[in-house]
Amino acid sequence: MTALRVEQAPTFAVEDPATLATIAEVDDQGADDARRAVDRAAAAFPGWSRTAPRTRAEVLARAHQLMVRDRDELAGLIAAENGKSLADAVAEVGYAAEFFRWFAEESVRAGGDYGESPAGGTRSIVTHRPVGVAALVTPWNFPAAMATRKIAPALAAGCTVVLKPAAETPLTALAVARVLVEAGVPDGVVNVVTTTDAAGVVSTWLGDDRVRKVSFTGSTGVGRVLLRQAADRVLNASMELGGNAPLVVTEDADLDAAVAGAMIAKFRNGGQACTAANRFYVHERVADEFVGRFGAAVESLVVGASADGADIGPLITAAARDRVARAVDEAVAAGARISHQAPLPDAAGHFYPPTVLVDVDPDAEILREEIFGPVAPVVTWSDDEELLTLVNDTEYGLAAYVFAGDLGRALRLGEAIDAGMVGINRGLVSDPSAPFGGVKQSGLGREGARDGLREFQETQYLSVDWPS
Numbered sequence: 001m002t003a004l005r006v007e008q009a010p011t012f013a014v015e016d017p018a019t020l021a022t023i024a025e026v027d028d029q030g031a032d033d034a035r036r037a038v039d040r041a042a043a044a045f046p047g048w049s050r051t052a053p054r055t056r057a058e059v060l061a062r063a064h065q066l067m068v069r070d071r072d073e074l075a076g077l078i079a080a081e082n083g084k085s086l087a088d089a090v091a092e093v094g095y096a097a098e099f100f101r102w103f104a105e106e107s108v109r110a111g112g113d114y115g116e117s118p119a120g121g122t123r124s125i126v127t128h129r130p131v132g133v134a135a136l137v138t139p140w141n142f143p144a145a146m147a148t149r150k151i152a153p154a155l156a157a158g159c160t161v162v163l164k165p166a167a168e169t170p171l172t173a174l175a176v177a178r179v180l181v182e183a184g185v186p187d188g189v190v191n192v193v194t195t196t197d198a199a200g201v202v203s204t205w206l207g208d209d210r211v212r213k214v215s216f217t218g219s220t221g222v223g224r225v226l227l228r229q230a231a232d233r234v235l236n237a238s239m240e241l242g243g244n245a246p247l248v249v250t251e252d253a254d255l256d257a258a259v260a261g262a263m264i265a266k267f268r269n270g271g272q273a274c275t276a277a278n279r280f281y282v283h284e285r286v287a288d289e290f291v292g293r294f295g296a297a298v299e300s301l302v303v304g305a306s307a308d309g310a311d312i313g314p315l316i317t318a319a320a321r322d323r324v325a326r327a328v329d330e331a332v333a334a335g336a337r338i339s340h341q342a343p344l345p346d347a348a349g350h351f352y353p354p355t356v357l358v359d360v361d362p363d364a365e366i367l368r369e370e371i372f373g374p375v376a377p378v379v380t381w382s383d384d385e386e387l388l389t390l391v392n393d394t395e396y397g398l399a400a401y402v403f404a405g406d407l408g409r410a411l412r413l414g415e416a417i418d419a420g421m422v423g424i425n426r427g428l429v430s431d432p433s434a435p436f437g438g439v440k441q442s443g444l445g446r447e448g449a450r451d452g453l454r455e456f457q458e459t460q461y462l463s464v465d466w467p468s
Contacts, residue, residue, distance in 0.1 A: 009033075012196050014171055017083035017314040018305035018349040024081075026170045026194045034162070034204040037191040041133045041160040042210045044188030049130045049158040053108045056156060060104035063183035067097035067148075067176075074175055078143060079306035081169045083313040083349070084269050086306040095430065096144035096176075099152040099448070102432040106453050107156035116466070125462040130158030131236055132212030134456060135205040137198075137226075138173070139218050140166035140316055141272045147176050149436070149447050150215050151190060157456035159213065160189045164201050168316055170194040206230055213456060216240070217274075220396070220441050227444075238445035238455045240274070240437060242370050243398030246391040247277035247427075248413060251285040252405030254425070259293045261427030262376070265401050267301065267354060268428075270312050271374040272320075274442075275399040275421070275429060279367045281387055284380040291378055295340030295356045298376070303353060304345040312342070314349040315373055321350040324373030331357055331366040331377065362390050370396075384413065392418045398438035399429050420446075 011025040048056075067074065075089035082089070113126035134154045138146040143165060154161045165173035170192075177192045195201045205211050206229045213236045216226050220242040230237045247265055249258045265277035282290050304310035315321040332338065340356040354374040360367065366377050381387045391400070400419040404410035407424070414422040420438040421429040430436060435446035445455050 012167065014081050014168070016080050016349075017316055018307075018347070020348050024171055026174075028197075029193050029195045029201070030197055031200050031204045033195075034193055034201040035208070037162040037193050038133060038205065038208050038210055040188035040191050041162050044186060045130075045133055045160045048155075048160055048186060048189050051158070053110060056158065057104040057107045059180075059184045060100045060107065060152060060156060063179055063185075064097050064100035064104065066179045066183055067093060067100065070175075070179065071097075074144060074172065077175055078169075078172050079313070081171050082140060082143060083316065084306065085310055085313050087311075088269055088313075089306065092142055092145050095432070096142075096148040098432045099145070099148040102448070103152035103156040103453065106153070106450060110157070110453070110457070117463075120468060121466060123464040123466045125464060127460050127462070128157075128454070128457040129460055131456055131458050132159060133210050134159045134161045134213035134215060135202065135211050136161050136163045137202055137214070137216040137218065138163065138165050140168040141269055141274075143169035143172035144176060146217050147173050149432075149452070150217075151176070151180070153447070153452040154213075154215075154456045155185070155189065157453055159456045160191075162191045162193060162205060162211070164193050164195060164198060167194070167196045167198070202226065203229065206233070206235060209233070212236060214238070215445075215447075215455065223443070238447070239443040240445075240447060241398075241441060241443040242396055243274040243276070243438065243442055244278045244368075244370055244394045244396040245275060245399040245401065245419070246279045246281055246417070247401040248387065248391065248403065249280070249282040249286065249290055250402075250404040250406075250409065250413075251283040253283075253286065253403040254405060255286060255290055255293060257425055258290060258403035259297055261401065261403060261423070261425065262294055263297055264427035265423070266376050266427075267298075267312060267374055270315065272316065272372050274370070276372070277376070277401055277427070278371055279391075280376050280378040281381050281390060282378055284382050287378065287380045291339060291356065291358055294376070298340050298354045298356055299342055301342040301354050303342055303351055304347060305349065308345075310345075312354055312374060314351045316350065318350050320372065321352050324352050324371060324375060327366050327369075327371060327373075328355060328357065328375055331360065331364055334361065334364055336360045336364065336366070336377065368394070388413070388416050395441045396438070397440035398442035399423070401427060401429075
């Protein structure tokens with residue numbers, strides 16, 4: 001099987017955060033299981049790496065088709081263990097499946113180079129080969145997409161993988177593994193280890209000489225720890241870390257488009273996304289009108305369980321909800337004001353009301369860290385240089401959003417923002433065909449596009465004697 005199964009292993013419960021009901025018990029695996037996963041991946045690597053690119057492409061294309069076929073089932077699973085709305089879950093399945101299609105196409109276009117050296121007398125051949133066994137560590141907020149965004153390029157490059165999904169959402173990763181088995185992925189190529197001992201499992205992998213790559217999506221704090229561990233072995237590392245995305249609205253912006261984009265950028269997955277708009281910078285001339293329209297849209301959001309057709313689901317845990325509530329309470333104590341809020345359901349889940357904060361001081365603590373929840377703090381500004389100073393005053397640099405009527409000005413602002421990705425007049429930046437990643441302490445490397453394939457390859461150069 002692709003997903004490791006341990007006889008009589010201890011288990012842990014998977015909770016529906018909307019109802020607090022246990023929906024499954026999953027094997028709680030440890031360091032020994034992590035080593036066995038590497039055994040399987042290392043044994044499968046020679047055969048998979050020598051498999052023709054076209055064959056690998058056909059397997060990935062089949063995985064895409066199967067995910068599309070199973071869309072409703074997978075979306076229901078995501079909604080159950082993650083809590084996001086069914087519409088968000090359906091969108092995630094489509095997005096996740098696209099990584100299999102994109103990298104099916106890229107796997108046969110690995111590229112290379114051949115030519116005469118400038119001095120003559122030799123020919124240079126440049127090729128790209130798989131890096132080896134790759135350790136993949138994924139978060140709970142997009143349990144399908146974060147898995148396929150890593151698995152697809154790794155398999156396209158010819159790597160085998162060991163995957164540790166988040167303990168909050170292991171069921172989706174196991175379902176993706178079953179899809180890959182049905183698609184024709186050979187035994188041992190993809191290995192899923194479910195665990196509550198993330199540090200023990202991942203440290204085992206990072207200390208194993210057979211593992212030559214680590215790809216992690218999660219917080220900047222954990223990323224720093226993993227980078228320190230990877231440094232001991234000079235391990236190839238990709239890190240997609242935290243964000244603190246600004247959303248800018250200029251005085252000439254189309255406010256209908258700005259509000260619609262802000263609703264997507266802020267409230268997709270209940271704000272639990274590294275690309276979520278975290279800080280709103282609205283020009284003082286249009287601030288009142290924007291907040292009025294945006295606030296009305298926020299108040300109309302239906303909060304509740306996906307099974308009830310809600311727009312916004314719960315936060316992932318009680319601790320996550322309490323952290324968001326504490327951040328808002330501290331902001332209000334420091335002078336901010338709640339201008340709009342959606343009503344909460346009378347339910348037991350980890351719900352927090354979508355909230356708009358105004359009168360937020362530009363130096364407020366809530367603007368310094370990821371909120372990772374459905375809260376939109378609004379700051380007003382009047383001058384472009386002042387704006388850029390505020391926007392770039394953060395250690396993060398993953399995503400940003402600019403809404404402006406003058407496209408040239410929007411592009412100039414976008415280029416001046418320290419972020420790896422900028423949405424111009426749109427509230428969504430993710431696309432399998434585009435390089436996803438950040439600058440500063442938001443990460444290293446890129447996922448998606450041709451860049452995503454290169455993250456799982458090593459470049460080799462051959463110098464061939466060529467007498468004249």
